[in-house]
Amino acid sequence: MYKNAGVFHAFFFVLPILSGLCLTCPETGRAQDIVAVLSSEAEPYRQALEGLRESMGRPVPAVVLAKDVPDFDAAVKILVLFGARASLAKYPPRTARVYCMAPGISWSDANDRKTAAFVQMAPRPQVLLSKLKEIHPGLRKLAVFWTSWSIERYCESMREAAAGLGIKLLVSQVKAAENLPEELRGLPEIPDAIWLPPDPALVTPSNFVTLKEFSTANNIAFYAPTDGLVEKGALASVSIAFREMGRAAAKAAALLLEGKSPDNPIYPEKIGITLNMSAAKDIGFVFRKEMVSSADKVLP
Amino acid sequence: MSLLSTGFVPSAQSSDDVFQFFAEEAQVTSASRIPMARKEAPATVYVVTSQDIKDSGAQTIWDALRGVPGVDVMQTRTNQGELSIRGLNKPLNNRTLILVNGRTELNTFFDFVTWESIPFTMQEIDRIEVVEGPASAVYGANAVNGVINIITKTPEQFQGGQASFVAGDYNTHIADYDYGRKLDKWAYRFGIGYRAMDRFENSDNLASRSGKFNVSTEYAPDADSKLSVSGGLTRLNTEVTSGSAGTFFNKGSEGFFETVYRNRGTKYRAYWNRYRTKLKNFTALNEGNLNSDIYYGEVEQSFSLPFGNEALIGGDVQRNSSRSTVLSKAQIQQLWALYLEDKWEISDRWSMLASGRLDGHPYTARTFSPRASLIFSPAQEHVFRLSAGTAFRNPTLLENNINTVLETPLNDPLLPFFTSVRTTTLGNRNLVSERIKTAELAHTGQFGRLTTRLAGFYYKLRKIIMSGPSETTGLVPPTMTMLTSYINSGSIEAWGGEFGLNMRLGSWASSYANYSYQRIKDLPGPRITSRQSPLNKVNAGLRAKHGGWTGDLQAGWVDRTYWIIGLNTTDMLPVKAYYLVNAHVGYGFKGRLTGLEAGISAFNLLNNSHYEVLPRISAAQPGQLGEIMHSRWTGTVSYRF
Numbered sequence: 001m002y003k004n005a006g007v008f009h010a011f012f013f014v015l016p017i018l019s020g021l022c023l024t025c026p027e028t029g030r031a032q033d034i035v036a037v038l039s040s041e042a043e044p045y046r047q048a049l050e051g052l053r054e055s056m057g058r059p060v061p062a063v064v065l066a067k068d069v070p071d072f073d074a075a076v077k078i079l080v081l082f083g084a085r086a087s088l089a090k091y092p093p094r095t096a097r098v099y100c101m102a103p104g105i106s107w108s109d110a111n112d113r114k115t116a117a118f119v120q121m122a123p124r125p126q127v128l129l130s131k132l133k134e135i136h137p138g139l140r141k142l143a144v145f146w147t148s149w150s151i152e153r154y155c156e157s158m159r160e161a162a163a164g165l166g167i168k169l170l171v172s173q174v175k176a177a178e179n180l181p182e183e184l185r186g187l188p189e190i191p192d193a194i195w196l197p198p199d200p201a202l203v204t205p206s207n208f209v210t211l212k213e214f215s216t217a218n219n220i221a222f223y224a225p226t227d228g229l230v231e232k233g234a235l236a237s238v239s240i241a242f243r244e245m246g247r248a249a250a251k252a253a254a255l256l257l258e259g260k261s262p263d264n265p266i267y268p269e270k271i272g273i274t275l276n277m278s279a280a281k282d283i284g285f286v287f288r289k290e291m292v293s294s295a296d297k298v299l300p
Numbered sequence: 301m302s303l304l305s306t307g308f309v310p311s312a313q314s315s316d317d318v319f320q321f322f323a324e325e326a327q328v329t330s331a332s333r334i335p336m337a338r339k340e341a342p343a344t345v346y347v348v349t350s351q352d353i354k355d356s357g358a359q360t361i362w363d364a365l366r367g368v369p370g371v372d373v374m375q376t377r378t379n380q381g382e383l384s385i386r387g388l389n390k391p392l393n394n395r396t397l398i399l400v401n402g403r404t405e406l407n408t409f410f411d412f413v414t415w416e417s418i419p420f421t422m423q424e425i426d427r428i429e430v431v432e433g434p435a436s437a438v439y440g441a442n443a444v445n446g447v448i449n450i451i452t453k454t455p456e457q458f459q460g461g462q463a464s465f466v467a468g469d470y471n472t473h474i475a476d477y478d479y480g481r482k483l484d485k486w487a488y489r490f491g492i493g494y495r496a497m498d499r500f501e502n503s504d505n506l507a508s509r510s511g512k513f514n515v516s517t518e519y520a521p522d523a524d525s526k527l528s529v530s531g532g533l534t535r536l537n538t539e540v541t542s543g544s545a546g547t548f549f550n551k552g553s554e555g556f557f558e559t560v561y562r563n564r565g566t567k568y569r570a571y572w573n574r575y576r577t578k579l580k581n582f583t584a585l586n587e588g589n590l591n592s593d594i595y596y597g598e599v600e601q602s603f604s605l606p607f608g609n610e611a612l613i614g615g616d617v618q619r620n621s622s623r624s625t626v627l628s629k630a631q632i633q634q635l636w637a638l639y640l641e642d643k644w645e646i647s648d649r650w651s652m653l654a655s656g657r658l659d660g661h662p663y664t665a666r667t668f669s670p671r672a673s674l675i676f677s678p679a680q681e682h683v684f685r686l687s688a689g690t691a692f693r694n695p696t697l698l699e700n701n702i703n704t705v706l707e708t709p710l711n712d713p714l715l716p717f718f719t720s721v722r723t724t725t726l727g728n729r730n731l732v733s734e735r736i737k738t739a740e741l742a743h744t745g746q747f748g749r750l751t752t753r754l755a756g757f758y759y760k761l762r763k764i765i766m767s768g769p770s771e772t773t774g775l776v777p778p779t780m781t782m783l784t785s786y787i788n789s790g791s792i793e794a795w796g797g798e799f800g801l802n803m804r805l806g807s808w809a810s811s812y813a814n815y816s817y818q819r820i821k822d823l824p825g826p827r828i829t830s831r832q833s834p835l836n837k838v839n840a841g842l843r844a845k846h847g848g849w850t851g852d853l854q855a856g857w858v859d860r861t862y863w864i865i866g867l868n869t870t871d872m873l874p875v876k877a878y879y880l881v882n883a884h885v886g887y888g889f890k891g892r893l894t895g896l897e898a899g900i901s902a903f904n905l906l907n908n909s910h911y912e913v914l915p916r917i918s919a920a921q922p923g924q925l926g927e928i929m930h931s932r933w934t935g936t937v938s939y940r941f
Binding site for chain 1: 317318319320321322323324325326347349351352427604681746748749751804808810845850888890894895
């Protein structure tokens with residue numbers, strides 16, 4: 001038998017462990033040209049990161065931002081930034097940025113927009129309004145509230161699309177989140193529906209309750225920016241999954257790696273429709289059968 | 301920081317995750333770009349919005365602020381009110397800084413404001429921010445017990461025009477027209493207004509008449525920069541009381557021209573305030589005129605520092621020039637300031653704000669005003685704040701430089717051969733600034749539909765500037781001659797608090813109630829200033845909207861106050877406690893008439909005739925020359941297009 005059987009056995013014991021470690025390590029034969037930065041470990045950012053990695057088809061290292069910004073080595077060319085905290089931190093000027101899931105930040109906040117991509121949380125306005133019209137064929141007046149200036153710009157881009165679909169937009173600025181009830185009562189006309197945009201200053205539990213109560217009391221449809229809020233009681237949502245935002249960020253990163261400037265803002269292509277049947281019953285709303293059968297999620 | 305492996309499994313998205321996500325986003329965005337939510341500001345801040353003003357039917361700024369806890373409103377004449385914060389009431393109040401879009405509205409001579417002189421209409425106001433507590437660390441002189449900043453609407457908030465007409469009792473006529481538009485990179489707005497009304501005490505006599513005009517333009521070549529140029533002019537003739545010295549009509553014109561340029565975190569600002577007024581019927585100053593100009597320039601830079609700090613640094617220079625018949629010669633004042641402000645996000649729950657300002661004045665020592673606030677937010681719905689700081693008031697131009705002679709009747713049995721007193725008043729350039737130190741603890745809480753606010757404060761005001769003792773310089777019947785000037789004397793100590801509730805009553809109504817308590821003590825000397833402020837105040841209101849209808853009802857009760865009965869005496873008489881109920885009902889038309897609104901407002905709905913400051917008792921006891929407040933009904937028609 002082998003004189004060094006112990007070494008031989010150790011080799012066969014250690015090898016699988018080393019292989020497993022190597023499989024979980026970032027590829028060592030290729031520089032880390034893309035790094036993801038998460039504002040925190042909150043679930044939405046994690047889901048977006050998964051989408052980014054799935055779409056890239058390779059591991060992408062990620063850091064969770066605390067107070068200190070990590071040093072990135074010279075190989076890092078693209079930073080994919082998830083959330084406002086990550087978006088507003090300071091990074092090496094040589095890196096291109098993909099801003100994602102920071103609805104309160106507009107592309108004007110970037111220092112150099114030519115090497116930056118901005119992935120929107122809301123669908124393309126034309127798509128959003130078309131889908132809302134499919135859900136709600138009688139939709140003629142849609143109230144939209146905003147506080148963040150980035151959302152105001154989105155609302156402006158909705159106007160042209162709305163006009164083409166015969167929808168009148170009632171857009172109101174809410175100076176502070178607690179002013180929403182006053183603005184609701186101050187609407188110049190009674191809308192057919194309210195759409196709550198993904199405005200971080202406005203999407204609060206208190207405002208959600210206010211909108212839900214207003215909607216029920218006045219038999220007005222209440223459309224939310226995410227399917228999670230439909231679970232809470234909104235009538236429906238036309239939204240983009242966090243994972244899909246990560247996928248859109250991956251495409252933008254790939255373009256930037258090729259040296260191309262993305263066509264900002266970037267709207268993820270795949271959208272999801274979620275319906276809430278009991279919320280519909282509360283306001284006497286009836287979804288079309290075709291809509292119920294084609295929706296991505298229907299809540300009882 | 302931590303490295304994440306590639307192997308975690310994401311869980312299903314829940315609504316709580318979503319709320320948490322948006323809350324995190326809002327917290328970061330708010331701290332870096334959007335002005336701080338008022339519950340996280342470094343001082344107690346109340347905001348009265350344009351919607352509040354419209355729904356309440358308030359036609360004056362002080363009526364719009366009556367329901368704000370901690371604000372003492374004292375309507376002295378039909379169309380003049382005094383606003384002070386946490387006590388220190390007086391006619392011609394100069395311890396509260398009044399700003400319009402950050403530009404001072406205080407007259408340089410007396411450091412007070414004639415509200416009618418502000419060249420903006422009520423419907424141009426977007427919001428009124430009331431900062432309670434000393435704010436000299438940020439705003440400089442006169443922010444002794446607070447700041448009232450009136451913010452006007454931007455052109456895009458109009459995107460069209462609005463015309464309104466008000467008519468009512470006491471020959472009240474108010475007409476306003478405002479128009480604004482945003483065109484790609486350019487925006488403009490202009491407003492015209494006319495206001496007139498007769499006196500409560502004598503409806504045949506004019507109380508106030510004014511015409512005002514303003515225009516502003518903005519150019520934003522990109523999202524990071526904006527240039528604004530604006531100007532305005534008011535011609536006015538408004539009755540004001542100076543207290544025991546007499547009433548007068550502030551007649552003339554006041555105007556401004558301003559330019560502001562912002563580029564990312566840098567701001568450049570310059571303005572010119574112009575006053576050309578005559579103090580008609582003011583025998584105390586021989587109907588003097590006041591011609592003054594303020595030239596102001598400021599540079600400000602904001603930037604980020606390590607460890608979650610956001611800082612702001614700036615400096616300004618101001619040149620005041622005044623010419624008046626009550627001054628021996630034209631007076632020039634050169635003022636300057638340097639300031640620094642920093643907000644430190646210690647953690648997700650803790651933040652600290654610190655600011656300091658150094659001010660220079662030609663006659664007083666350099667003044668440093670620090671302020672610090674520690675803010676703790678254990679949950680999104682709760683904010684605790686501990687603040688401390690100092691503020692100051694410089695001597696006014698009048699207090700430094702006046703040179704005038706006043707003759708008043710005398711009726712003293714002990715001096716039977718004298719029928720008049722001729723008093724020479726001279727300014728004093730050796731005055732030092734009034735200084736206040738304060739501490740405050742506050743909490744704001746959200747409990748579903750209920751919002752609560754609680755604040756407790758303590759302050760001490762020292763080196764109070766006041767009229768000094770009169771010295772008899774001649775006794776030749778029938779006239780006694782005297783000499784007086786201004787001195788620093790006395791201190792005031794105060795403590796108190798405010799408690800308020802705001803409640804949403806379903807989707808169609810909201811209500812509020814608040815209580816203010818302020819105990820003020822003069823140290824040492826006669827109890828004068830301390831008794832001029834009410835010990836207790838209560839306010840409550842209800843607002844409802846349904847369909848096109850709006851109803852608003854507000855009630856307030858103000859405790860009694862005491863006022864000196866005349867010049868050269870410390871004798872005081874009370875002004876009884878009073879209650880005031882104001883109401884407004886309006887209707888907004890729909891369909892073809894969308895944009896048209898009509899309403900009826902009642903000031904002093906229950907016609908509780910009362911004084912808010914001591915009226916005249918006799919020729920020898922002028923009191924503070926307060927006017928009685930009767931009920932006034934007005935009707936409003938407005939059209940927005």
